Amino acid sequence: MSTAEGAVAAARAWLAQDPDPETRAELEQLLAAADDGDADAAADLADRFGARLAFGTAGLRGELGAGSNRMNRVLVAQAAAGFAAFLRERAGLGEADPADAGTVADGDAHADGDAPADAAPARVPTVVVGYDGRRNSRVFAEDSAQIFAGAGLRAILLPRLLPTPVLAFAVRHLDADAGVMVTASHNPPNDNGYKVYLGGADEGAQIVAPVDAEIAAHIDRVAAEGDAAALPRSLAFETAPESVVEAYVAATAAVAPASAGAEGLRWVYTAMHGVGWETVQRVVERAGYPAPITVDAQRDPDGTFPTVSFPNPEEPGAMDLAFATAREHGADLVIANDPDADRLAVAVPDEDEEGGWRRLTGNQIGLLLGWRAARLAAESGVTDGTLACSLVSSPGLQTVAEHFGLRSAATLTGFKWISRAPGIVFGFEEALGYLVNPEAVRDKDGISAAVAFLGMVSDARTEGRGIRDLLNEFDETFGFFASGQISVRVDDLSVIGRVMSALRADPPARIGEVAVDRVDDLLTGVDDLPPGDVLRYWLADGSRVIVRPSGTEPKLKVYLDVRGDSADDAAARIHAVTTAMRELVDTLSA
Numbered sequence: 001m002s003t004a005e006g007a008v009a010a011a012r013a014w015l016a017q018d019p020d021p022e023t024r025a026e027l028e029q030l031l032a033a034a035d036d037g038d039a040d041a042a043a044d045l046a047d048r049f050g051a052r053l054a055f056g057t058a059g060l061r062g063e064l065g066a067g068s069n070r071m072n073r074v075l076v077a078q079a080a081a082g083f084a085a086f087l088r089e090r091a092g093l094g095e096a097d098p099a100d101a102g103t104v105a106d107g108d109a110h111a112d113g114d115a116p117a118d119a120a121p122a123r124v125p126t127v128v129v130g131y132d133g134r135r136n137s138r139v140f141a142e143d144s145a146q147i148f149a150g151a152g153l154r155a156i157l158l159p160r161l162l163p164t165p166v167l168a169f170a171v172r173h174l175d176a177d178a179g180v181m182v183t184a185s186h187n188p189p190n191d192n193g194y195k196v197y198l199g200g201a202d203e204g205a206q207i208v209a210p211v212d213a214e215i216a217a218h219i220d221r222v223a224a225e226g227d228a229a230a231l232p233r234s235l236a237f238e239t240a241p242e243s244v245v246e247a248y249v250a251a252t253a254a255v256a257p258a259s260a261g262a263e264g265l266r267w268v269y270t271a272m273h274g275v276g277w278e279t280v281q282r283v284v285e286r287a288g289y290p291a292p293i294t295v296d297a298q299r300d301p302d303g304t305f306p307t308v309s310f311p312n313p314e315e316p317g318a319m320d321l322a323f324a325t326a327r328e329h330g331a332d333l334v335i336a337n338d339p340d341a342d343r344l345a346v347a348v349p350d351e352d353e354e355g356g357w358r359r360l361t362g363n364q365i366g367l368l369l370g371w372r373a374a375r376l377a378a379e380s381g382v383t384d385g386t387l388a389c390s391l392v393s394s395p396g397l398q399t400v401a402e403h404f405g406l407r408s409a410a411t412l413t414g415f416k417w418i419s420r421a422p423g424i425v426f427g428f429e430e431a432l433g434y435l436v437n438p439e440a441v442r443d444k445d446g447i448s449a450a451v452a453f454l455g456m457v458s459d460a461r462t463e464g465r466g467i468r469d470l471l472n473e474f475d476e477t478f479g480f481f482a483s484g485q486i487s488v489r490v491d492d493l494s495v496i497g498r499v500m501s502a503l504r505a506d507p508p509a510r511i512g513e514v515a516v517d518r519v520d521d522l523l524t525g526v527d528d529l530p531p532g533d534v535l536r537y538w539l540a541d542g543s544r545v546i547v548r549p550s551g552t553e554p555k556l557k558v559y560l561d562v563r564g565d566s567a568d569d570a571a572a573r574i575h576a577v578t579t580a581m582r583e584l585v586d587t588l589s590a
Contacts, residue, residue: 004034004042006049007045007048008034008042010049010068011067012031014027014049014066014068016227016229017226017227017229018066018072019074019228019229020072020073020074023066023074030045030048031045045067047067047069048065048066048068048069048070049068053068053069053071053075054216055212055215056216058552059193059195059196060076060194061184061187061192061194062191062193063191064191064192068223071136071192071193071194072136073136073139073140073143073228074228076144077143077147077231078219078222078223079219080143080148080180081147081222081228082215082216083127083148083178083215084147084151084153085151085221086211086214087125087153087178088151088152088153091123091177092122093124093125096150096152124152124153124154125154125177125178126156126174126175126199127153127154127156127178127179127180128158128171128176128178128179128240129156129157129158129167129179130157130158130164130166130167130170130182131161131183132162132164132181132182132339133161133273135303141157141180141182144180146234146235146237147232147233149233149236149237150233151232154238155237155238156170156237156240157237157238158240158244159240159241159245161275163275163276163279163340163447164183164342164443165248165341165342165444165445165446165448166244166245166279167179167181167197168181168197168204168442168443168445169244169248169441170248171199172204172442173247177199178199179198179204180194181340182195183195183339185339185340185343186310186313186340186343188310189303189304189305198211203419203442204441205419205443206414206416206419208416248279249282249283249286251440252287252445252447252451253286253451255436255452255455256287256451256455257288257455258287258288258454259458259459259462260458261457261459262458262461264290265289265333265454265458266290266329267292267293267332267333267335268292268326268333268334268335269294269295269334269335270295270298270299270319270321270322270325270334270335271295271299271300271301271336271339272298272305272311272318272336273298273300273301273306273308274301274311274339274341275301275340275341276339276341277299277300280292283451284450284451284454287454289451293329293331294325295321295322295325298321307321311338312338313336313337313343313359314345314362318336319345319347320355322334322347323356326347327356327357331349332466333346333347333348333457334347334348334357335450335454337450338432341447342433342443342445343432343444343446344434344453345359346359346360346467348360360467362393362428362429362430362431362432362433363393363394363481364471365428365432366389366393366394366397366434367396367481368453368456369426369428369436369449369452369453369456370387370389370400370426371400371474372452372455372456373425374403374404374425378404382406383405383406384406385406385407385423385424386401386423387401387425387427388411388418388424388426388427388428389409389427389429389430390410390411390413390417390428391411391412391546392534392546392548392557393410393428393429393430394481394483395544395563396479396481396563397428398410399479399481400478403477409421409422409424412522412529412532413429413532413548413551414551415433418435419435425438430483430559433446434446434449436449480563480564480566480567480570481562481563482561483559483560483561483574484559484578485557485558485559485560486557486558486582486585487550487555487556487558488555488556488557489554489555490554490555490589493554495589496549496554496555496556498588499585499589500549503588507519508584511577511580511584512577512580513580514539514543514576515539515540516540517540518538519535519536519537519538520535520536521534532548533549534547535547542563543560543562543573544561545558545560545577546559547559547585558581558585560574560577560578
């Protein structure tokens with residue numbers, strides 16, 4: 001059978017089990033066109049069925065559409081059934097009996113038949129499911145809850161579309177064994193995804209290896225068995241009470257209750273067409289801060305993200321409406337969340353910038369929040385806490401930790417790793433992710449981070465100071481750190497592999513005018529870190545350059561960090577190393 005014939009056969013088999021009329025119609029149209037000899041339709045089918053969206057530590061994420069290489073109801077059903085089988089196996093339960101679908105009251109109802117008669121009944125796993133405002137998020141969440149209940153698990157669906165941090169909180173708050181969040185965060189509008197969390201000893205963190213491979217094996221088995229429409233389902237799932245959301249609001253407001261300096265603070269908030277606003281509004285009111293001026297065009301959930309090219313505060317132009325609103329109202333501060341509200345962006349007035357506003361980098365925000373966390377830990381007598389960040393984030397956090405007598409940790413990228421740092425009191429990554437309340441949420445949380453930042457601003461205002469003063473004090477106390485990033489978006493993923501291979505085959509001896517002292521290839525294992533596709537260069541002047549593929553987008557990323565003798569010196573160094581690396585990457589990717 002040829003590749004084209006195989007794709008057509010796979011498409012017809014898929015069509016027979018697809019419950020979604022939209023993707024069925026899409027696939028029927030493609031099949032008809034391919035049957036008529038349309039080469040583009042045949043190529044599209046080969047792309048949709050020539051591979052399968054891989055389940056990894058980030059769960060699933062991809063473009064919506066019919067096919068095994070897209071996000072759709074069949075793929076989500078297979079993922080939910082596979083995850084349910086993993087949880088049953090982990091709990092010491094046998095395979096689910098379809099006749100018992102939704103029966104979860106008796107812990108031993110599905111116990112393994114080989115268990116001793118006097119053994120304690122196995123605990124039926126509980127799974128919490130949340131969803132954001134993207135297209136199909138709710139239907140994917142409801143499908144998952146039905147399949148979890150059909151597998152004999154206790155399934156709890158959050159009461160409405162809510163931020164990702166609320167789901168991460170609910171896993172711990174409800175003492176659940178696992179959680180699923182349907183979201184693609186800040187990806188393009190036609191994407192969606194499926195993030196997985198574990199409770200218990202994992203404390204509500206995202207999954208890490210080898211659990212991802214174990215879940216993936218169960219999903220592959222379910223897919224190989226064929227008919228997603230035949231998977232047991234049950235409507236006997238629960239809807240979480242409003243008290244779960246209220247508990248998150250209370251815990252988050254307590255991160256930084258407003259001080260006297262909050263009075264008169266004028267700040268702008270944008271939810272970037274996502275689900276943050278309702279929860280942010282409740283949190284800031286509970287914490288005592290003035291209500292923000294909202295970017296009305298971006299306040300309410302809209303999965304088409306009509307005012308932005310990419311719903312990511314880091315992308316050029318994404319915060320233009322927020323800046324316009326800030327100029328109109330004479331605001332002191334702009335705060336933005338991404339669509340699922342797990343990231344935080346902050347902007348401040350700057351007359352030297354075009355438009356009069358400057359977005360702080362993720363490292364600047366992270367270092368300020370880390371400084372706050374370290375100071376609070378010291379005031380509370382904590383001596384064994386850890387400040388953690390991803391290895392591509394600013395080394396300035398280590399300096400802060402040393403200053404306060406705390407431990408520091410640099411992990412692989414992603415909060416699945418950062419959140420697991422022993423004794424964590426604060427964690428961040430430069431991609432606008434911050435973990436400021438580890439006792440409540442073991443994941444990045446853009447809402448609690450926003451409250452913590454508002455607290456810093458308010459405290460500074462009581463002393464007649466602003467954010468610029470805080471940044472200057474940080475530099476004077478800890479040193480002049482500067483960071484930069486190069487992000488190369490590609491249409492052909494092989495370009496990224498080609499660049500990484502070229503850098504490994506012929507490592508640069510110099511970057512610009514500065515010699516490379518050492519190269520760390522994390523594929524071979526470095527500093528007790530799990531292997532990863534990351535190259536790290538240490539330069540003779542103390543600068544650091546890291547190159548890696550993005551884990552969630554078709555991008556090659558380069559991270560640059562320097563420490564200078566002054567702000568001007570640090571700026572000159574980061575400019576030089578950025579220019580040199582951009583030339584190198586452009587040459588290799590051409």
